[in-house]
Amino acid sequence: MERVYVIPLRDAKTAPRTKRSPKATRVVREFIQKHMKSDDVKMDSSVNEKIWERGIQKIPPKIKVKATKDEDGSVLVTLVQ
Template identity: 55%
Template sequence: MSKTVPDNQEETSIKEQKGEESEEEEDLEEIVEERVYTVPLRDAWRTPRQRRAPRAVRILKSFIQRHMKPESIVISNEVNEHIWRRGIQKPPRKVRVRALKDRDGKVLVRLAEGD
């Protein structure tokens, strides 16, 4: 025997899926400015080994602050994991990121893959 799903449940799940897509579209519409940067993190290597990855994150934030003049900065988990991938002692020498600024002046920093 196969299970039958009432029509109203199918419509609900389709509407939920469309609702998720429309929220993503709204986020994309709010983007005012988008830039791709290669951020040099070499100054992090001048600090003691046990402080390099946190220092690299601070360097990234200050770079974005200097170039985009945002109200606030949000670094995505993928960028954070990319910096911390090899541990606290060996962050990357540079990282390529995409900075997205919305109407409120908030900047989201993501990895720039595929460019």
């Protein structure tokens, strides 16, 4: 199963400025766990690089990702170009 999601990162804006990128990474992981119904989520490095692109304080407002669920239940999250 393969789906494309636009994940809003506004929840990570409530975190202190020096902890926003790690919080945004957790928000993406929790969103995918909820919507793909899987606990095994692996994020591609491109997603992490997009979140950290402008540093720890200035995260993007939203991110567009493609989630692919394997037959064993694991989910791979990649950035949509």
